[in-house]
Amino acid sequence: MHPVLFHVGSWTVYSYTAAGMLAIIAAITVAYLRLKPKGYTLTSVLVLAFAGSAAGLLGARLFYVAGHLDAFSHNPGEILTLQMSGLVFYGAVIVGGGAIILAARLLKIKVWEVADAVGLVLPLGLAIGRAGCFLNGCCGGKPSGLPWAVTFPGTVQSVHPTQLYELIMSLTAFVFLVYLSRRLKRDGELFFLALAACGTIRFFMEFLRVHENPLAASTFQILSVAIILLSTFFLTSGKKLLPVRGIKKESEQLDNGAIGPGGLPGMSNGNGSKDLTRGSASDPVIDLRPGSLATRK
DSSP states (O other): OOOOEEETTEEEEHHHHHHEEEHHHHHHHHHHHHHEEEEEEEHHHHHHHHHHHHHHHHHHHHHHHHHHHHHHOGGGGGOOOSOOSSOHHHHHHHHHHHHHHHHHHHHHHHHHHHHHHHHHHHHHHHHHHHHHHHHHHHSOOOOOOSSSBBBOOTTOOOOOOOOHHHHHHHHHHHHHHHHTTOOSBBBBBBHHHHHHHHHHHHHHHTBOOOSSSSSSSHHHHHHHHHHHHHHHHEEEEGGGOOTTTTOOOOOGGGGGGGOOOOOOSSSBBBSBOOOOOOOOTOOOOOOOTTTSSSSSO
């Protein structure tokens, strides 16, 4: 356990903070690699990432505070004391995801394309974050006598390394999603597969996790089941709500030499405004979006 990585003068660099920053950087990189072939610029991805990261951090903290109201009611000043500890993953997903959807709509970007990129990076970011949890000594498991059980400094009881369990399963889910990403037929399917995977992992992890609040485990399991059921609905009977890749609405077809909403920057949106979310006409990146100038094979 190494909660403090190093010091820079009077500034302390915490392992949890470093893992969180690394998770954000990795998520931005993977999301950009996913969206770049579709014509998205690095600027548009960074705008979405900032919205999601800022709102996600706030949501993760507020969910944690909501579960520890007794402690924070006596120390309200600690609510916004961020050393990147005391965060809840589902809070980040719900609030951060909402912020990304709002930003995508404001930028006139196709929401389901962005959602798939978010889904791809969810398990990756979670895996890196759990490495920070392990180094920080938080989010631990119940007592265990298994050969791989760990004993954290200051304790005498060996426990399940639930942080490492979740890290391994999340990385496995990420690899699986990368494999499926080119084989799915509808935008949005990758996102809901990611939600279902993360929900399933968290549901089973709660049988091994230890919480200060006795209701926390059942609460997270109920949230996990709700997420799994919602994802299953969209992946089965709700498929008609997800757009088929390769098909565009008539309003998004080429109009007077310009691509519709979410078109190339520097070119008309059809209303005389400029769209800064995509590469310019001279950009060497090939636009592979369905219905664009370059037809996907």
